[in-house]
Amino acid sequence: MAKSPTVDDVARVAGVSRQTVSNVLNTPSIVKDSTRQRVESAIADLGYRPHAAARMLRTRRSSTIGIHLDPYAGGVSGVVLDRFVHALTEHAGDRGMRMLVYAARTPEEELARLAELADRAEVDAVVITGTFYGDPRTGWLHRRGLPFVSFGRPWGDDDVGQPSHPWVDVDGAAGTRAATEHALSIAGPRVAFLGWPSGSGTGDDRERGWSEAMAAARTSGPRWTAVDDVAVARDAVTEALGGRQADAVVCASDSLAIGVHLAAVDAGIPRLPVVGFDNTPAVEALGISSVEQLPERVAAGTLELLMGPTGNVVAPHPSGLAHVLVTPRLVVR
Amino acid sequence: MAKSPTVDDVARVAGVSRQTVSNVLNTPSIVKDSTRQRVESAIADLGYRPHAAARMLRTRRSSTIGIHLDPYAGGVSGVVLDRFVHALTEHAGDRGMRMLVYAARTPEEELARLAELADRAEVDAVVITGTFYGDPRTGWLHRRGLPFVSFGRPWGDDDVGQPSHPWVDVDGAAGTRAATEHALSIAGPRVAFLGWPSGSGTGDDRERGWSEAMAAARTSGPRWTAVDDVAVARDAVTEALGGRQADAVVCASDSLAIGVHLAAVDAGIPRLPVVGFDNTPAVEALGISSVEQLPERVAAGTLELLMGPTGNVVAPHPSGLAHVLVTPRLVVR
């Protein structure tokens, strides 16, 4: 394993100076064509690649974006975040960025990790997920001056008009609206909604889509509630389904949808239209319709906010776009 | 956002030299107690943290481990790898290491990424997943001198006795053996196995556990095959289940298990014992038993191979342990 070549080695081979090699790499336009070609072939011959640490040290840029990985909580819906991370990694790679993942079990620990990453200059920016009302991370990041984008809007503020920070999110209401319209079109008018106990921004947003679609269709249906667990959801709707109180059910998540599906099978109505949210492998396997969040689009939006439409460095002040709201897609099964 | 403090700042405040501050951080034992305390409080006062890039440059160590993120393929079982990555991130953090994720769509692209990460000295080691017979990555990494561990054994060689490289894996045969014994104990003697088309090391290993357990119990049952897809599996076993050809079914994956479960419901035997493999959220939701891979243990084993039992730097020659084989745990539902 020979020592890897440096700019000096390339310069010697090409018969130019260090800086010219650097220019070929970073500012090719100012180098004369003939010189540039000579340098490029020297680079190719030696298999030269700039040493990341040296460049980071000098430029004070790490070309790295940090993102938290939740402790794996189990449950059906954890998958969505993982898909987002995958997509982000691909897009970041295309823009010459790296993704660094870090673990934290609590918000406090996450702040500690963020502080460390920032102080040690390991990341140029971070992406935070699962924002909630009164989230301490956003203010901290803002004070710290570390560029960031959140996947999840800053609930409680004027998100769209005057957001406190750049964010990307999925339009939950649009998703459940489409789901509800679909249910109305293939089943009866009594489309129920099974949501989470109110208070979570995401859950309320998804419920809104259902109620708006129902109002627009001048009909109504029952609204049920359960925490995000298959068994709980199943129990919660068993009685109502036995009484044939709904023609279809739109749910705030795939876990809930699976619970409803199982209860429907028990109640002898296995064909009851049920729509979930997240389009996880579990509902795919069961043939249940769901709302697909399009994590790829979310990832693309995230990087656009951080780096501009085509940039390859983190913009000091995230671009004019203050937010990106992705319209999800209903997957009918 | 003030400029962050450097060793020199700390040295000035503590009234010592640069090098002494460095010693306090890296070789505390050689610094006199009183001096060390003075330096430590200066560090705390200033909130000093070493600049990662500068340290990397000097020490030629990045304290970073790279790992590939597959393009999200859909399907039930992708989750296992994600859980592994999560666990690895946690354990690595505890040992003062970072995890860098990279994307690649093909093995060739993965080699290109690995070359880049190695040449630019961005990682000290990598973890590769999903090894297969004739995998080009292992030889390349070996030649390149980049330390690595694979999740998945080097199929085809003498894995255990004289492995060509350090690896960690889950003992698939032990998992299906436990599953089969459980099935025999709660159902009849005709325990079937639904596996993948033979040829994949992992699949053959899992099948072996079933056949060994059946032989030990002096019984036998049908062996079926399907590619890893819920619908395909369902179709593959529908007829056999209709004919009541098995008392229980052990499967090579959760996708297959779900397919079998659905076919069993269709056939009017919803209580047919089915055991999957991977313990994904999908089978949890459906109440199907499964073999849990224990990704946390796999992650711990991976780092142990790379860094030694308690080390916090990548060992130049991965430790005496040449492999770790994790015994999975049967989760009965």
Place this chain on the structure above:
DNA sequence: AGCAAGAATTGGAACGATCAAAGTCCGCCG
């Protein structure tokens, strides 16, 4: 007190890249 050996600490150099500013080359005009 004098001295040697070990412990503790220090200043200079280096890691490999980019920035900033100072050259060099060349043709062209007065």
Place this chain on the structure above:
DNA sequence: CGGCGGACTTTGATCGTTCCAATTCTTGCT
């Protein structure tokens, strides 16, 4: 022929840390 300007290239300094070798301080012993 000298000088000017623009295009291109080179030189020296720097980022923040750790390595290396040299220096100073302690301690114990004669």
